[in-house]
Amino acid sequence: MQDLTRLDAHFAFGENWRDFASSITAAHIGEAERALDRLLGAAALRGKKFLDIGCGSGLHSLAALRLGAARVLACDIDPASVSTTKAVLQAQSPTPSYEVVQRSIFDLDPAQVGQFECVYSWGVLHHTGDMIKALTRACELVSAGGAFAFALYRKTLLCPLWTLEKRWYAQTTSQRQRTAANLYMGAHRLALRLTGRDPATYVEGYVGKRGMSYAHDVHDWLGGYPYESISPRAVDELMTSHSMHLVRRNVDRRFTRLLGLFGSGCDEFVFSKR
Numbered sequence: 001m002q003d004l005t006r007l008d009a010h011f012a013f014g015e016n017w018r019d020f021a022s023s024i025t026a027a028h029i030g031e032a033e034r035a036l037d038r039l040l041g042a043a044a045l046r047g048k049k050f051l052d053i054g055c056g057s058g059l060h061s062l063a064a065l066r067l068g069a070a071r072v073l074a075c076d077i078d079p080a081s082v083s084t085t086k087a088v089l090q091a092q093s094p095t096p097s098y099e100v101v102q103r104s105i106f107d108l109d110p111a112q113v114g115q116f117e118c119v120y121s122w123g124v125l126h127h128t129g130d131m132i133k134a135l136t137r138a139c140e141l142v143s144a145g146g147a148f149a150f151a152l153y154r155k156t157l158l159c160p161l162w163t164l165e166k167r168w169y170a171q172t173t174s175q176r177q178r179t180a181a182n183l184y185m186g187a188h189r190l191a192l193r194l195t196g197r198d199p200a201t202y203v204e205g206y207v208g209k210r211g212m213s214y215a216h217d218v219h220d221w222l223g224g225y226p227y228e229s230i231s232p233r234a235v236d237e238l239m240t241s242h243s244m245h246l247v248r249r250n251v252d253r254r255f256t257r258l259l260g261l262f263g264s265g266c267d268e269f270v271f272s273k274r
């Protein structure tokens, strides 16, 4: 059986982040800072050691540095994410107090890299090939009294179908990927219209979602393989078993989330270590 924790089993996340990073503006950076502030509070970051697991484009490592983190370690398994994060931080970081490494969460040993007052991993651990092991390792990297902020795909009825779709999309040609993405976006726009929302306004306002871009997030959603998902209750149970205490969570309780027609969507959590 294929080992899904290996890079060669993964969707080319880094290429997507490289493309996204070429269009990062002050508006994206501002929104990334606001999102981090909303989730963790700038006070929780100022002067703290911050670990960004699965840094992607590096946008949120940059936001942490701009919000006053004393030291940032950004890691990603994908070499294109690592080179993109390095370039973004070199160009935009207000301080050189950061390190960017190509490393899997499974190879981040607290005995070597130490523990962090703030561990951040947004939309990552469900793509590692072993989400529960990755969550466990991330908890070990949080120092006593420190915070662990993360986002994970919600378990929905359509998750098994999305898993098949992602496995196909991650391996198919870029032309087929574009066709699939156009079909998805067409159907999504129609659904927005049918529910009384204007698709153009939705896409324009998308930067308000942590500074991200609609087209890049669609590609990431359709291709994000390996894929796992989890219910908020299962997150709570796992975190409790690791002596983590819930600080905040942003969980969408709408009935429509049960199905996951256009994706399972991420729930956000912040836990602190006793």
Ligand SMILES: C[S@@+](CC[C@H](N)C(=O)[O-])C[C@H]1O[C@@H](n2cnc3c(N)ncnc32)[C@H](O)[C@@H]1O
Binding pocket: 013, 014, 017, 053, 054, 055, 056, 057, 060, 075, 076, 077, 078, 081, 103, 104, 105, 106, 121, 122, 123, 124, 127, 128, 220, 224
């Ligand atoms: C959906 S992207 C999220 C990027 C970023 N955190 C953000 O919020 O924009 C997931 C990232 O996790 C990385 N990743 C996947 N498996 C990983 C692992 N085992 N260790 C570290 N990073 C991993 C991918 O390469 C990708 O850049």
